[in-house]
Amino acid sequence: MKLLAPERRILTRDLETPQLHTLSVYESKGGYQNLKKALKMSPDQIIEEVKKSGLRGRGGAGFPTGQKWSFVPFQSGKPIYLLCNADESEPGTFKDRVILEKNPHQLIEGIIISAFAVRSKKSYLYIRGEYAEAARILEKAIHEAYERGYLGKNILGSSHTLDLVLHRGAGAYICGEETGLISSLEGKKGQPKLKPPFPAVSGFLNCPTVVNNVETLATIPWIIEHGGEAYSAYGVGTAKGTRLFCLSGWVNKPGVYEEEMGIPLKDFIEHYGGGMKDGAKLKAVIPGGSSTPPLTPAEVETATLDYDCMTKFGTFLGSGGIIVIPEHFSLITLLERLTEFYWDESCGQCTPCREGTGWLYKMVKGIEHGEGTLKDFNDLQKTAKSMMGTTICALSDAAAMPVLGFLKKFPEEIKAHLKTSAAGDGV
Numbered sequence: 001m002k003l004l005a006p007e008r009r010i011l012t013r014d015l016e017t018p019q020l021h022t023l024s025v026y027e028s029k030g031g032y033q034n035l036k037k038a039l040k041m042s043p044d045q046i047i048e049e050v051k052k053s054g055l056r057g058r059g060g061a062g063f064p065t066g067q068k069w070s071f072v073p074f075q076s077g078k079p080i081y082l083l084c085n086a087d088e089s090e091p092g093t094f095k096d097r098v099i100l101e102k103n104p105h106q107l108i109e110g111i112i113i114s115a116f117a118v119r120s121k122k123s124y125l126y127i128r129g130e131y132a133e134a135a136r137i138l139e140k141a142i143h144e145a146y147e148r149g150y151l152g153k154n155i156l157g158s159s160h161t162l163d164l165v166l167h168r169g170a171g172a173y174i175c176g177e178e179t180g181l182i183s184s185l186e187g188k189k190g191q192p193k194l195k196p197p198f199p200a201v202s203g204f205l206n207c208p209t210v211v212n213n214v215e216t217l218a219t220i221p222w223i224i225e226h227g228g229e230a231y232s233a234y235g236v237g238t239a240k241g242t243r244l245f246c247l248s249g250w251v252n253k254p255g256v257y258e259e260e261m262g263i264p265l266k267d268f269i270e271h272y273g274g275g276m277k278d279g280a281k282l283k284a285v286i287p288g289g290s291s292t293p294p295l296t297p298a299e300v301e302t303a304t305l306d307y308d309c310m311t312k313f314g315t316f317l318g319s320g321g322i323i324v325i326p327e328h329f330s331l332i333t334l335l336e337r338l339t340e341f342y343w344d345e346s347c348g349q350c351t352p353c354r355e356g357t358g359w360l361y362k363m364v365k366g367i368e369h370g371e372g373t374l375k376d377f378n379d380l381q382k383t384a385k386s387m388m389g390t391t392i393c394a395l396s397d398a399a400a401m402p403v404l405g406f407l408k409k410f411p412e413e414i415k416a417h418l419k420t421s422a423a424g425d426g427v
């Protein structure tokens, strides 16, 4: 098993350093030197390095970061905004929190460099309402950065100016979706908007807007220091670099661990998670946050943590939230919790999502309580299918995918909960 050596870590190398969240300690570790270096480069050179790195967004969709930045119409004459997405609400995902609380200056440095690259003078850091402690730490860190001249007018004597505003959400999963986030920031209901136009062209206040995840932006200083090529030397195939994986569920050592993309999932669970708790047998693994379809134990045997392998198994790396499910845990109970969550979080704009999430929850609950028939099983599948790709944003898909995934990969277990009924019932 080849693991990432601690000194090769990109995001967590200094994480154990006491008081790393303070400016003086971050600077003692070389903090903000990459900003100085970046300010001597041209914005286009920075975008080029990020393209070369192969970095893909860590918020879930995995869109190439450099490519997204180059979609911005720099000559439109409108203000350009850079929004940092710290909404982190997908169940099983808690990696951004580690950066926000333990290493906020690495993120702030990443935001300043990225804003310079995309010609933005105003940036908002949108943080979920529940992250009160992280917001307190960030507020202080942003203040320190202003005091030291890293934020504000003519940063470090350069022509780059940036204001960074921390904005606390009110606790809604939908506000993590980039256009929902934009609506919320505009003071409206947190409801997504149709794409196109994509935010890079017309986003916040109808101006060009780049939305990036916390982990994505916190990676930028390292790319400036070492170059895009050095970054792309990490990982495999289309999955470059390292990632913060959140490990939860039935393991001995749940937590956030940085690893190189492409590591075998089984090794990851064994080494970082310390294996299954109480020696339990594995039933399934959710690989990328609760909206991603599960892997069976046979798939876990050969799965590697990269985009292509996950596609092969009909699932995604998503937000990096790995949830380990033991043999004794009921999958229908798990589905009941998940479907209730997505039902509760649907913004209600689109009919397939508003109605569909509630139907999924009701049908799953019925099956869990022994009241479901084979017809309900089939209807559940049909309803979930009808929710895929039919709405403004992907929350509907997020609700449907785990249902479809568990029904497809574990049909016997789900069917075992069905009411034994008269012949022909529900067929």
Ligand SMILES: Cc1cc2nc3c(=O)[nH]c(=O)nc-3n(C[C@H](O)[C@H](O)[C@H](O)COP(=O)(O)O)c2cc1C
Residues within 6 Å of the ligand: 056, 057, 058, 059, 060, 061, 062, 063, 065, 085, 086, 087, 088, 089, 090, 173, 174, 175, 176, 177, 178, 179, 211, 212, 213, 214, 216, 217, 393, 394, 395, 398
């Ligand atoms: C329902 C839904 C919820 C989302 N929640 C988050 C979130 O909490 N954090 C995040 O970074 N991206 C989230 N995303 C993805 C964002 O829409 C967007 O793709 C991402 O912030 C872009 O940043 P990246 O390119 O750096 O990944 C969500 C998407 C959907 C459809």
